[in-house]
Amino acid sequence: MDLLKICDNVKKKSDTPDWETLIAATTELIYGSPSESEAFSCLLKRRSNSGARVRGGGGTMSTSAPVSSTVVGNNETESFDANSILHRGVRRRCLDFEVPGNNQQTLGESSSSCVVPSIGLHLNAIAMSSKENNNVPNEYSLSGNVKVGLQSSTSPVLHSQQDAVQAVEEFPKSLALVKMKPASPKKKRRKSEQSGEGESSCKRCNCKKSKCLKLYCECFAAGVYCIEPCSCIDCFNKPIHEDVVLATRKQIESRNPLAFAPKVIRNSDSIIEVGDDTSKTPASARHKRGCNCKKSNCLKKYCECYQGGVGCSINCRCEGCKNAFGRKDGSLFEQDEENEVSGKRVTAKTQQNAELFNPVAPPSTPIPYRQPLSQLAISSNNRLLPPVSHFHHGASGSSSSGIYNIRKPDMSMVSHSRIETITEDIDDDDDMPENLLNHSPMTNMKAVVSPNSKRVSLPHLDSSEETPWRRNGGRKLIHSIPSFPSLTPHH
DNA sequence: GAGTTTGAAACT
DNA sequence: CAGTTTCAAACTC
Structure with missing residues (x-):
């Protein structure tokens, strides 16, 4: 209606x-x-x-997308209100793709605390949002990090990604002088992470050389702008550098279309799958490319699989895999033996991690192997967050421009969370740009992750290269890969 | 808090 | 595409 x-x-x-x-x-x-x-x-x-916060003020970044303008036309005020209703659940400062959050958690409730998980604030959304309303100060301008009259509206237009990227290279280092740095940058992050407080749900980086424009940067990789808690230096991952950010993202995406897709593929059909053949599918969710661990035995957060709370898979090239969430070879229950052998410390740590991953689980209770990991979504900072499937099409729901138009999800696999309800509304817009359809991971059901290569090659379905997460056909991938909008401009 | 280790990302 | 370098997070002391 x-x-x-x-x-x-x-x-x-x-x-x-x-x-x-x-x-x-x-x-x-x-x-x-x-x-x-x-x-x-x-x-x-x-x-x-919550008043003004609705639109990105007061530290709450708004993912409220430009949908309003298209939907409502001229009536700005009305469009805003209506839109804020429609997108009430898709506002969030941080986006954590791998880490879906507990969607029960105060959607739209948090502001500076960044406790609202799951629904991501995609750069695109922010960017558009900022363009949409430059007058509304956001937390960035408020933070004092960036003054210098570099509002996106006034910043030079970069006509190509090369321009943009080059601009980054040439941008005066003095920007760092303008930037207000946290007093003790480095540990700020860790402390909050370790504390497990809500604040830690936010991505926050500590980049020094990458300008937060590479995948090294957690914020950038997660599709969020850096914010004040970040301790980065020469950060370009800010709304005022929107052009640069988008150009860089585009560049990276051109190299690896799935670069910004969630690393962890969560499988909504996990129950079926896991019950089907555990030896082949040690866990219900998988790391997109698999890890390449050599020394950590996939028992530390160095391991992306472990960090993502998923088991290793055939995609992994890890050595000595002991991933507590499922080994590459499919064995899992031996983990305890292994851990005992390698020392109780490891066991304790593993358990500790598992508990962190799943605070619901009673202490000292290892995560049941067969428990669908789609329900054990874990953040990079050990936070329990809602399954990806809950936000994949809303995430970024950004979709400010209605980008995220994943066709109707299989509702049988999706909880009727608020997010779902909300994003269902969004889904009603059938305006997925064609280029996005062509390039977005969401639509690349045939995307192939080479078991031996980090790089991802696209649309090329080789049935002989069956991997666990693909076994179920492309459908699962739809639920697994978030609707991360392509940077491809949609005009 | 400083230094080390680790593995992903980027580069060649 | 494999090897190397760079990078920043994770981890240790």
């Missing part, structure tokens, strides 16, 4: 300009019954109470 029409109807229905009344009436119209609309209404009220 057209929300605008609803609003109009509501307005007619209600003489009072009272917002809550409007919400109540609207939700009732939408859901039909007051009971159903109640929760929704509460959400909306909460949102409306």
